[in-house]
Amino acid sequence: MSGSAVLILGAGSDMARALAHKYASAGHDIQLAARQVQRLAPDQADIALRHGVTVSLHEFDVLDLGAHPGFVQGLPSLPDIAICAVGLMGQQSESQTDMQKAALVMRSNFEGPACILGLLANAFEQRGHGVLVGIASVAGLRGRGSNYVYGASKAGFVAFLSGLRNRLARGPVHVLTVLPGFVNTKMTEGMALPQRLVAQPSDVAKAVFAATQKRREVIYVKPVWRLIMAIICALPERVFKKTNL
Amino acid sequence: MSALSGWGQYPRVQAHLAQPRSPEALRALAQSGGTAIARGNGRAYGDSAINSACTIDLRAFNRMLQFCPDTGQLVAEAGVVLGDVIATFLPRGWFPYVTPGTKFVTLGGAVAADVHGKNHHKEGGFGAYVDWLDLLDHNGQVLRCSRSENPQLFQHTLGGMGLTGIIWRLALRLRPVSSGWIKQTRHVARDISHAMALFEQAQDATYSVAWIDCLQRGPAMGRALVMLGEHAAPAELPAHLRATPFALPKRRQFHMPITPPSWLLNTATVRAFNALYYWQGARGAGRALVDWDSYFYPLDAILGWNKIYGRRGFAQFQCVIPLAQAEAGLRALLAAIAAAGAGSFLAVLKRLGAQDSPLSFPMAGYTLALDFPVTAKTLALMQQLDAITCHHGGRIYLAKDSRMARDMFHQTEPRAAPFAQYRQATGAAGAWASAQSERLGL
Ligand SMILES: Cc1cc2nc3c(=O)[nH]c(=O)nc-3n(C[C@H](O)[C@H](O)[C@H](O)COP(=O)(O)OP(=O)(O)OC[C@H]3O[C@@H](n4cnc5c(N)ncnc54)[C@H](O)[C@@H]3O)c2cc1C
Ligand SMILES: NC(=O)c1ccc[n+]([C@@H]2O[C@H](COP(=O)([O-])OP(=O)(O)OC[C@H]3O[C@@H](n4cnc5c(N)ncnc54)[C@H](OP(=O)(O)O)[C@@H]3O)[C@@H](O)[C@H]2O)c1
Numbered sequence: 001m002s003g004s005a006v007l008i009l010g011a012g013s014d015m016a017r018a019l020a021h022k023y024a025s026a027g028h029d030i031q032l033a034a035r036q037v038q039r040l041a042p043d044q045a046d047i048a049l050r051h052g053v054t055v056s057l058h059e060f061d062v063l064d065l066g067a068h069p070g071f072v073q074g075l076p077s078l079p080d081i082a083i084c085a086v087g088l089m090g091q092q093s094e095s096q097t098d099m100q101k102a103a104l105v106m107r108s109n110f111e112g113p114a115c116i117l118g119l120l121a122n123a124f125e126q127r128g129h130g131v132l133v134g135i136a137s138v139a140g141l142r143g144r145g146s147n148y149v150y151g152a153s154k155a156g157f158v159a160f161l162s163g164l165r166n167r168l169a170r171g172p173v174h175v176l177t178v179l180p181g182f183v184n185t186k187m188t189e190g191m192a193l194p195q196r197l198v199a200q201p202s203d204v205a206k207a208v209f210a211a212t213q214k215r216r217e218v219i220y221v222k223p224v225w226r227l228i229m230a231i232i233c234a235l236p237e238r239v240f241k242k243t244n245l
Numbered sequence: 246m247s248a249l250s251g252w253g254q255y256p257r258v259q260a261h262l263a264q265p266r267s268p269e270a271l272r273a274l275a276q277s278g279g280t281a282i283a284r285g286n287g288r289a290y291g292d293s294a295i296n297s298a299c300t301i302d303l304r305a306f307n308r309m310l311q312f313c314p315d316t317g318q319l320v321a322e323a324g325v326v327l328g329d330v331i332a333t334f335l336p337r338g339w340f341p342y343v344t345p346g347t348k349f350v351t352l353g354g355a356v357a358a359d360v361h362g363k364n365h366h367k368e369g370g371f372g373a374y375v376d377w378l379d380l381l382d383h384n385g386q387v388l389r390c391s392r393s394e395n396p397q398l399f400q401h402t403l404g405g406m407g408l409t410g411i412i413w414r415l416a417l418r419l420r421p422v423s424s425g426w427i428k429q430t431r432h433v434a435r436d437i438s439h440a441m442a443l444f445e446q447a448q449d450a451t452y453s454v455a456w457i458d459c460l461q462r463g464p465a466m467g468r469a470l471v472m473l474g475e476h477a478a479p480a481e482l483p484a485h486l487r488a489t490p491f492a493l494p495k496r497r498q499f500h501m502p503i504t505p506p507s508w509l510l511n512t513a514t515v516r517a518f519n520a521l522y523y524w525q526g527a528r529g530a531g532r533a534l535v536d537w538d539s540y541f542y543p544l545d546a547i548l549g550w551n552k553i554y555g556r557r558g559f560a561q562f563q564c565v566i567p568l569a570q571a572e573a574g575l576r577a578l579l580a581a582i583a584a585a586g587a588g589s590f591l592a593v594l595k596r597l598g599a600q601d602s603p604l605s606f607p608m609a610g611y612t613l614a615l616d617f618p619v620t621a622k623t624l625a626l627m628q629q630l631d632a633i634t635c636h637h638g639g640r641i642y643l644a645k646d647s648r649m650a651r652d653m654f655h656q657t658e659p660r661a662a663p664f665a666q667y668r669q670a671t672g673a674a675g676a677w678a679s680a681q682s683e684r685l686g687l
Contacts, residue, residue, distance in 0.1 A: 014266070014305075042308040042322065046310065050333045189264065
């Protein structure tokens with residue numbers, strides 16, 4: 001598969017950078033898509049220099065649904081793998097009181113990512129191959145009082161990816177859902193997290209790379225999260241509603 | 246706030262660590278008003294890269310930006326780790342001109358300490374291969390500095406321990422090599438004068454370094470293994486390596502899982518030394534072909550070996566003694582170390598060449614380095630070694646220091662006062678400070 005292109009949506013984040021390096025090190029050309037994408041010129045040079053692959057930059061706002069078809073048309077080639085790392089955590093306190101802000105979180109984690117991956121899925125299906133990767137979150141597996149707006153939008157994304165996978169299961173297009181727990185990135189900067197549960201961006205990249213090679217369906221990055229979420233999801237609602245997670 | 250320390254895990258200082266990711270965030274930190282210090286990969290042993298109010302982690306600025314295969318010039322951000330430069334460019338036939346004994350340093354850290362390698366006597370320090378720097382100052386300005394542009398700022402930044410501003414980007418020249426292998430020749434030295442004679446005879450050797458057995462007193466004091474090295478050409482490699490001259494034989498990295506007592510490390514290394522010493526002595530000069538990773542970075546294979554000294558941490562004593570006084574100075578140092586008998590010690594000896602810099606460590610002479618677990622006894626011994634160094638006109642390496650007294654620093658460093666004045670005059674003094682610079686009054 002080396003030589004083929006990998007598209008990374010939301011390419012400015014630590015996780016996306018790690019993913020880009022991982023795929024480039026295996027010989028893939030890289031398409032970096034982000035808002036104000038020119039700021040990624042140093043990353044473009046770095047990835048190209050280290051790994052000897054072609055790296056291109058593409059302006060992309062996941063909320064600008066009208067621009068999505070033109071964006072896909074404008075890529076140097078239809079990618080073989082498309083990874084959506086776009087996400088917006090927001091602040092729960094704000095999302096509770098300001099519905100504009102809540103809507104922005106929901107649109108950034110669900111509406112936008114689902115629409116662009118839906119579009120790419122159709123193009124991949126028509127072409128006859130392709131892998132779609134959605135970076136969702138364990139937060140999408142059960143709504144918690146401390147960040148349910150983010151969690152609900154990730155839940156929507158998880159359901160979308162699951163449905164898309166189901167629809168495409170008999171065809172050549174593969175769908176991977178990634179459910180990271182805590183990852184050490186800008187999003188979690190300054191939070192006091194139990195370090196044993198925190199993955200590094202490079203761990204996510206390694207796990208995603210391996211999962212796309214093995215055509216896995218759903219991965220958690222750090223296996224302990226599968227257990228944690230199994231317990232959290234098993235709690236009866238009566239009990240769960242009183243927890244403070 | 247979290248506890249920050251250098252490689253020696255001593256001292257530990259409560260400090261705020263800022264981790265900027267964007268140029269805007271970095272600029273904002275540089276202009277924030279209070280004092281701050283840049284931090285690379287934390288391989289300086291002591292408190293050089295710690296400021297309790299604001300320590301700025303440069304590791305997110307780790308992109309290589311440009312490479313010119315005609316000149317070997319690499320332009321990169323300061324947070325790039327030297328090992329990544331090697332991983333990227335050795336397969337294309339390039340290697341750093343100067344490397345310290347670990348590849349896990351950032352380029353910014355290597356510039357700020359103006360690090361030296363086993364070739365300083367012949368090829369100079371890291372700074373000699375820096376064509377220019379982009380320095381971020383406390384006004385948020387980026388100043389291009391080189392030998393022709395802002396030359397004073399350039400010179401004060403090489404070896405300036407982060408005290409002139411934040412090194413953001415730099416242009417570094419790499420060395421063309423035709424293989425990843427080093428031809429090593431090992432000589433046995435009976436005592437310290439023999440070791441020095443071997444170094445002096447080997448002025449043309451690209452690399453030279455010695456291990457000294459610090460336990461020996463009397464006539465065998467300073468007995469050593471002196472190792473010389475040259476880059477090997479493909480024709481000099483055995484047939485099975487010639488086709489892939491840059492490939493590295495598989496070497497497994499392992500983590501230090503527990504914290505064994507430090508005497509174990511010292512006893513083991515001294516045993517290995519003794520075995521090699523007698524074996525080599527019996528066979529005459531030993532020749533070997535060594536891969537670059539084992540040759541330059543033997544300790545890097547054991548990740549986290551600094552934890553071996555336990556919770557109290559350890560300190561490295563590294564001084565340089567000028568040539569004229571070197572033999573007398575080394576004898577006095579070795580005698581003091583052997584007399585203290587605090588366990589078993591292995592020291593590294595190198596010959597440094599002349600260098601004229603505002604604060605860089607090297608001078609024409611001999612540098613001795615050895616690690617001590619931190620105890621009241623070893624701290625006292627190191628003070629004694631400071632005094633011997635001072636008496637013989639030498640100085641202590643700031644990148645290794647974690648405990649020197651301010652008076653001693655100023656006695657050994659006539660350059661400290663002019664350096665501090667330069668910082669006052671440029672406004673750098675009010676903006677950049679480390680726990681070390683405050684301890685030493687720099
Ligand atoms: C095992 C081992 C072997 C070593 N061998 C050698 C050797 O052979 N020769 C030698 O010379 N040294 C040697 N050293 C010391 C090491 O090379 C230096 O301390 C080097 O500065 C560490 O780089 P760093 O990126 O870890 O910097 P840090 O330790 O994080 O910082 C060191 C200094 O550099 C400054 N600094 C870092 N980045 C920047 C920046 N971007 N802008 C401005 N200032 C900055 C800091 O403020 C601090 O003063 C060795 C260290 C170890 C652990
Ligand atoms: N960190 C964690 O603990 C964790 C855990 C589970 C899942 N995740 C998920 O992992 C992914 C990567 O996150 P991260 O941790 O690396 O944090 P991050 O740095 O905040 O990454 C989020 C990325 O999404 C981009 N983005 C937001 N809105 C966008 C829009 N409208 N159009 C285009 N791009 C947009 C951001 O771009 P800008 O730079 O332009 O703002 C940013 O690069 C996210 O989906 C996140 O939800 C993270």
